[in-house]
Amino acid sequence: xxxxxLFYLFSLAAIVxxxxxxxxxSPIASALSLVVCFFALAxxxxxxxAHFVAVVQVLVYAGAIMVLFIFxxxxxxxxxxxxxxxxxxxxxxxxxxxxxxxxxxxVIAVLDSVVHKAPAELEPGYGSIKAIGGALFGGAxxxxxxxxxxxxxxxxxxAVVLAKREx
Amino acid sequence: MGSGTPIFESVVLAxxxxxxxxMGVVLMVAAAMWRPMPRLAFWGVSCASxxxxxxxxxxxxxxxATEAFSGMLRIDAYxxxxxxxxxxxxxxSLLVADSYMERIGVRVGEFYxxxxxxxxxxxxxxxxxxxxxTFISLEVMSIAVYVLCAIKRADERAVESGFKYFxxxxxxxxxxxxxxxxxxxATGSTSLPAIAHxxxxxxGEAAGFLALGGALLLVGFGFxxxxxxxxxxxxxxxxxxxxxxxxxxxxxxxxxxxxxFGRLVIGAMGDxxxxxxxxxxxxxxxxxLVGNLAALAQNDxxxxxxxxxxxxAGYLLMALSSVAAGGAVGNEGIGxxxxxxxxxxxxxxxAFAVLSLMTNEAGDDATDISxxxxxxxxxxxxxAGLSICLVSLAGLPPTMGFIGKFYLFxxxxxxxxxxxxxxxxxxxxxxxxxxxxxxxxxYMREGHAELATDGRARLALGLxxxxxxxxxxxxxxxxxxxxxxxxxxxx
Numbered sequence: 001x002x003x004x005x006l007f008y009l010f011s012l013a014a015i016v017x018x019x020x021x022x023x024x025x026s027p028i029a030s031a032l033s034l035v036v037c038f039f040a041l042a043x044x045x046x047x048x049x050a051h052f053v054a055v056v057q058v059l060v061y062a063g064a065i066m067v068l069f070i071f072x073x074x075x076x077x078x079x080x081x082x083x084x085x086x087x088x089x090x091x092x093x094x095x096x097x098x099x100x101x102x103x104x105x106x107v108i109a110v111l112d113s114v115v116h117k118a119p120a121e122l123e124p125g126y127g128s129i130k131a132i133g134g135a136l137f138g139g140a141x142x143x144x145x146x147x148x149x150x151x152x153x154x155x156x157x158x159a160v161v162l163a164k165r166e167x
Numbered sequence: 168m169g170s171g172t173p174i175f176e177s178v179v180l181a182x183x184x185x186x187x188x189x190m191g192v193v194l195m196v197a198a199a200m201w202r203p204m205p206r207l208a209f210w211g212v213s214c215a216s217x218x219x220x221x222x223x224x225x226x227x228x229x230x231x232a233t234e235a236f237s238g239m240l241r242i243d244a245y246x247x248x249x250x251x252x253x254x255x256x257x258x259x260s261l262l263v264a265d266s267y268m269e270r271i272g273v274r275v276g277e278f279y280x281x282x283x284x285x286x287x288x289x290x291x292x293x294x295x296x297x298x299x300x301t302f303i304s305l306e307v308m309s310i311a312v313y314v315l316c317a318i319k320r321a322d323e324r325a326v327e328s329g330f331k332y333f334x335x336x337x338x339x340x341x342x343x344x345x346x347x348x349x350x351x352x353a354t355g356s357t358s359l360p361a362i363a364h365x366x367x368x369x370x371g372e373a374a375g376f377l378a379l380g381g382a383l384l385l386v387g388f389g390f391x392x393x394x395x396x397x398x399x400x401x402x403x404x405x406x407x408x409x410x411x412x413x414x415x416x417x418x419x420x421x422x423x424x425x426x427x428f429g430r431l432v433i434g435a436m437g438d439x440x441x442x443x444x445x446x447x448x449x450x451x452x453x454x455x456l457v458g459n460l461a462a463l464a465q466n467d468x469x470x471x472x473x474x475x476x477x478x479x480a481g482y483l484l485m486a487l488s489s490v491a492a493g494g495a496v497g498n499e500g501i502g503x504x505x506x507x508x509x510x511x512x513x514x515x516x517x518a519f520a521v522l523s524l525m526t527n528e529a530g531d532d533a534t535d536i537s538x539x540x541x542x543x544x545x546x547x548x549x550x551a552g553l554s555i556c557l558v559s560l561a562g563l564p565p566t567m568g569f570i571g572k573f574y575l576f577x578x579x580x581x582x583x584x585x586x587x588x589x590x591x592x593x594x595x596x597x598x599x600x601x602x603x604x605x606x607x608x609x610y611m612r613e614g615h616a617e618l619a620t621d622g623r624a625r626l627a628l629g630l631x632x633x634x635x636x637x638x639x640x641x642x643x644x645x646x647x648x649x650x651x652x653x654x655x656x657x658x
Contacts, residue, residue, distance in 0.1 A: 162329075
């Protein structure tokens, strides 16, 4: 019971922080909201017994990637954006809210239709580093794991091809 | 899951995919070491890799369906067929690429590496038997293609094309992934056979989740195959991207996406596929109508072919819809989807070979239809080849496009989709007008159409137009292969 209360509490925090990322005027405030969002997600992962993913989330996202983000923002010296033309923005916001609302209604309708049952029992050792390592390197997920490294390579080549000064 | 086939055997089974990934890495390293790149060596190695992958696919064609990498991939006739189609698309655009890229002044060795990676992703999608693998392969393919679109960095339109495709593509990938998550939530697995099993044993207790997941997947794949209403990006992206890349995008990306989508709808959703039919029906009808009608108003050949690609996505979805409507029971027309995909790839490759020839040595790549004026007199062979492709695209005999459309419509009518066949026929009638318009320019208008002197693009055009006629007159062998491939996924 406490776990599910905490889960929804952290989920709420993640959503509020996520909304704050896109509504803040100052890039630094956005970035810091993103940190809060990442931490809240990490807490959610803990609630879901995915301890390893939670630790990695904090180390990689909330740690390394955010530091990089903030460095870039400070290096580029991005200032707060000026006052925005209200007419266009409110129209866009309206469309966005309408679409989000539609999806929200769909999700609620779906949730309502699902038969509520207790979550399945976890096997012992679920979510442990050993189990994850076994699945990634010795089990079913070997190929996707390797394919992701190919994906990262492609992304890297792309970044170099498009960004380097002379071709 | 669990043990599955040992890793070494899996690697052998998936040899075409492995080969492309490996050669992609080799070319990447070579491109970093040799500057300026030896053009012909890069071109030759990449062509040879794609051709060998094609041979490997052909060599494995007779083998029974096998799962590789603990069920992540399923090497079967269906996967082989679509892999072969993607590789053909890759081979034809590579034939065009070397001379074309030189003419527009892009000399980047990584181009070939990215093409091989894109093809590797396409093959992954064709063979993928697990939504997670489908998604990763889709991303490998898409990211490579985003970069290829914008590879001519000095050109504003190319950058716009790449950026537009990237932003919308990333968005649609997110939606697709969200759909995968819902399907996982509803069925407890991302593996297609496990999803099929869960759907058979479940008595609709998570139907809502499944429907939502299905809808999101439809949006995600709809974007990739450029189905209406997710087609807005097509014309700008196709026009701005280098012609050799557009050729790959128009047929290869479409074939891979249709393959993955088809495997999901036909293979995993099984009896549940009928539930998809309403959405597929409307999407297909709208795509056929909007694509064909929008093409009528275009004057730029690349934009015409962009909307024609949208229209053909509609025909392919019609084939999918008629298989779904027929349920998991094999009917006569199931091969029409695969057969039409091959036909579309060939005619598209031929047409884009001509478009690439329109880019002259100065790198002027305007593809306005008026530049075809007088082509029939100045380059009679090229004009004849393009005419065959256009006649085939319009679906007129004696070409492969006609046979393809014939089986498409008979499959639709056979499975009771008469309304859809009617909408398709209206679209096809409109199509005849804009496909024959370039021919009017070529043969009936005075002008001095000039083409680049590129023997390899002419070879690509000659091969495709010859194949279109041959398969148009003798379709039986290909049709049997197409039927067998679709039957292998119905299981």
